[in-house]
Amino acid sequence: QKEVEQNSGPLSVPEGAIASLNCTYSDRGSQSFFWYRQYSGKSPELIMFIYSNGDKEDGRFTAQLNKASQYVSLLIRDSQPSDSATYLCAVNANGTASKLTFGTGTRLQVTL
């Protein structure tokens, strides 16, 4: 089992819809969780981080964390074509204070 798993996609959603991106992790002691967006040919940029159970909202983005189910998700409301990118989930696993483990990413396509 991979430490951080994401569906590779592509996930296709129409413009204006809600995109839901999911990530599961194997280490129950994981402490913090990060979502990055990566456009083709560019470096990853941080969108959000979360470390407490529940929801965290920032503009059109909402991160959701459920530690009991070892599941973290990213919701993008009112999806725009500019949101089309690969979204990487990263986890700070227990006992690896300075190292993040990345999933392989989910490619999102927002269609007109």
Next chain:
Amino acid sequence: DGGITQSPKYLFRKEGQNVTLSCEQNLNHDAMYWYRQDPGQGLRLIYYSQIVNDFQKGDIAEGYSVSREKKESFPLTVTSAQKNPTAFYLCASRGTRFYQPQHFGDGTRLSIL
């Protein structure tokens, strides 16, 4: 502005040649990282350093070497032993608190001549 600077943006390597990729940060971060990304693939960790004069191998360290003589700098050398070096190389840094994210540089694209 605080950030991570990688240079060069593009680099070409001849057969049998060692090349060095530069990474400098002014974020005062203790930890620094090198990743390799192949087309359509995820990030693979090459080396990381949590403190000056110390570094650890990541998942794919063979054919690479690093040094960490200054807090701000973490250069990566791609040696001739790395037979398939063509990839996008990303440098990152991070603070020491568990909730702090990694910040990435803009990357270096390395190709074989």
